[in-house]
Amino acid sequence: MRKLQKIKKVKTILFEVSEIANYLWQRGWAERNAGNISVNINHLIPKDTKIKLKKFNSFKLSVSYPDLAGMFLFVTGTGKRMRDIAKNPLKNALIIKINETGDAYWIISQKKNCKNFLPTSELPTHLSIHQQIVQNGSKNKVVIHTHTNELVALTQTDEYCNQEKLNKLFFGMHPETIIFVPKGVGFVKYEMPGSETIAEKTIEILKKHDVALWEKHGVFAIGESVMDTFDIIDILAKSARIFFMCKSAGFEPQGLNNNQLAELKKAFNIA
Numbered sequence: 174m175r176k177l178q179k180i181k182k183v184k185t186i187l188f189e190v191s192e193i194a195n196y197l198w199q200r201g202w203a204e205r206n207a208g209n210i211s212v213n214i215n216h217l218i219p220k221d222t223k224i225k226l227k228k229f230n231s232f233k234l235s236v237s238y239p240d241l242a243g244m245f246l247f248v249t250g251t252g253k254r255m256r257d258i259a260k261n262p263l264k265n266a267l268i269i270k271i272n273e274t275g276d277a278y279w280i281i282s283q284k285k286n287c288k289n290f291l292p293t294s295e296l297p298t299h300l301s302i303h304q305q306i307v308q309n310g311s312k313n314k315v316v317i318h319t320h321t322n323e324l325v326a327l328t329q330t331d332e333y334c335n336q337e338k339l340n341k342l343f344f345g346m347h348p349e350t351i352i353f354v355p356k357g358v359g360f361v362k363y364e365m366p367g368s369e370t371i372a373e374k375t376i377e378i379l380k381k382h383d384v385a386l387w388e389k390h391g392v393f394a395i396g397e398s399v400m401d402t403f404d405i406i407d408i409l410a411k412s413a414r415i416f417f418m419c420k421s422a423g424f425e426p427q428g429l430n431n432n433q434l435a436e437l438k439k440a441f442n443i444a
């Protein structure tokens with residue numbers, strides 16, 4: 174087998190993940206081992222690639238993901254720090270291959286019996302999202318989970334645990350938000366992290382939005398590339414920062430009015 178991580182396009186993904194992991198750490202959105210990233214890299218692996226799967230450890234999944242059967246995914250490792258992923262993605266993340274029935278996976282970036290670490294504890298949410306993306310025929314390949322301070326802070330009051338109010342705030346603070354994040358965020362009420370329930374609620378939200386904001390926790394965002402996905406979170410965080418700056422300065426931000434938002438929607442063909 175040609176080492177998958179040596180394929181040029183896979184190398185590019187690893188480079189991008191390392192750059193974004195660094196940004197997440199620098200922004201203060203990835204304390205300790207917080208956050209995780211996964212990328213469906215199946216389209217980058219040549220179809221004729223032969224892998225002796227017996228050489229690798231396999232692991233059972235508690236739920237089956239038939240639409241991901243046979244696919245290759247890059248996933249960050251459990252307990253791994255973003256700042257370490259930034260320095261060396263493959264020492265802190267894994268390439269997995271899902272089996273033909275979608276209910277188990279092999280870790281193929283590490284040899285059998287070497288000191289394996291497992292994928293992120295949020296793997297059920299990541300796989301559920303990737304499965305939904307495949308089912309919808311969407312071009313999205315990337316899922317990023319991070320603890321964006323500015324967005325988590327907003328969910329610390331009942332006033333903003335409200336999807337409509339959140340999106341009005343995000344769109345109002347800066348004209349670029351509605352242009353680059355036209356679907357806004359979907360709000361997910363507090364649930365136990367890593368649970369099947371939060372995975373189910375998140376995939377429901379991601380049918381209509383590119384970002385699910387988890388109450389008092391963080392965001393799950395999807396996008397076509399690692400860079401695009403980061404940008405979506407960054408733009409929302411900027412809107413939230415402008416809101417908090419106005420509040421800290423002691424005045425209520427006005428926000429763009431309905432006519433100004435309607436004008437932007439028309440100019441940028443936003444439904």
Ligand SMILES: [Zn+2]
Nearest residue numbers: 207208390391
């Ligand atoms: Zn988290």
